[in-house]
């Protein structure tokens with residue numbers, strides 16, 4: 001095979017962005033078909049990516065099509081499990097967006113179907129491809145800060161109201177919680193930067209700003225308070241997704257908008273992750289402390305500082321380095337161009353991916369356990385082991 005033929009499920013939003021990278025008629029991959037429950041999504045795909053593609057509201061049409069080698073699943077989180085398992089059974093390679101699924105058991109069923117299929121499988125952990133974190137990872141792996149003992153991640157999600165509380169993201173039945181939906185990247189980054197998976201978690205969190213008493217069917221477009229509401233959402237503004245202007249203060253909203261989780265990793269490293277959806281700014285701040293120093297990212301991911309301990313006077317800074325990191329052009333700091341290429345090379349050239357399917361499962365498992373802890377009196381929760389039938 002010299003050109004990978006991809007069928008996309010979830011044709012607009014994230015799917016449309018990735019499909020633009022994959023659809024290269026004179027290159028190594030093409031997006032030949034799309035499935036979506038919404039005609040609007042399919043129309044956007046035709047306009048943005050490929051107006052000659054097979055477009056359908058029945059994803060089975062993609063699975064039955066012998067002309068399609070791989071399925072890219074970019075529909076909402078709750079659908080990933082069903083689509084991935086069906087795709088493996090149909091003999092397709094699979095790319096699925098993060099989070100891998102919304103339950104740990106769902107991930108295990110996906111891993112089982114993957115192993116039986118003998119096909120390739122990638123989870124969309126594009127943060128692993130961002131320059132800022134690659135530089136941090138290289139520094140940590142080189143031993144620059146000694147043996148890692150502590151990781152602190154603060155996640156300020158300024159567009160929380162815009163992206164997470166006006167549609168399906170805001171209900172736990174669709175996501176479990178935003179610790180899987182949004183934080184699955186960060187939990188994975190903690191695992192990747194340290195080389196260790198989470199063993200046990202404890203977490204606190206609540207819904208303090210969004211949610212409330214407004215009717216579940218209230219939309220911004222027909223709300224009496226639209227001129228004064230700070231969370232007013234104009235659906236034409238970006239996504240074109242017809243469900244993105246539900247009121248952020250409606251009754252059915254039940255996912256925490258601020259949470260704190262603490263993780264014990266396999267080798268005893270302690271990590272914490274804090275997420276807030278009504279912060280005024282958008283930033284991910286990673287601080288990693290080892291026996292010889294600490295590394296931290298600043299300035300909206302354009303700068304890293306590395307401080308080293310003085311071995312004679314250990315409370316003093318021996319050296320401080322500031323590293324400016326170039327951000328590439330393109331979505332997610334250029335990461336989407338690289339992860340889509342990696343998927344094609346994984347299938348066509350047998351290239352090892354940076355993130356394994358197991359990493360997808362372990363990030364979900366930590367997020368699920370933390371959600372359970374939040375909702376059950378902040379009790380400590382052990383991460384379930386992989387089923388013995390899985391050989392990973």
Ligand SMILES: NC(=O)c1ccc[n+]([C@@H]2O[C@H](COP(=O)([O-])OP(=O)(O)OC[C@H]3O[C@@H](n4cnc5c(N)ncnc54)[C@H](O)[C@@H]3O)[C@@H](O)[C@H]2O)c1
Pocket residue numbers: 009010011012013014015035036037038041042074075076077079097098099124125126167181239241332
């Ligand atoms: N890796 C990243 O940086 C990143 C960024 C954004 C979103 N995502 C992930 O991508 C996925 C999609 O997110 P989004 O914001 O594009 O969502 P979205 O709500 O915009 O939906 C994307 C498309 O899927 C369609 N769709 C909805 N339900 C469907 C179903 N059951 N079957 C088929 N199609 C369906 C919608 O009509 C839409 O066209 C999510 O899992 C999300 O976590 C990842």
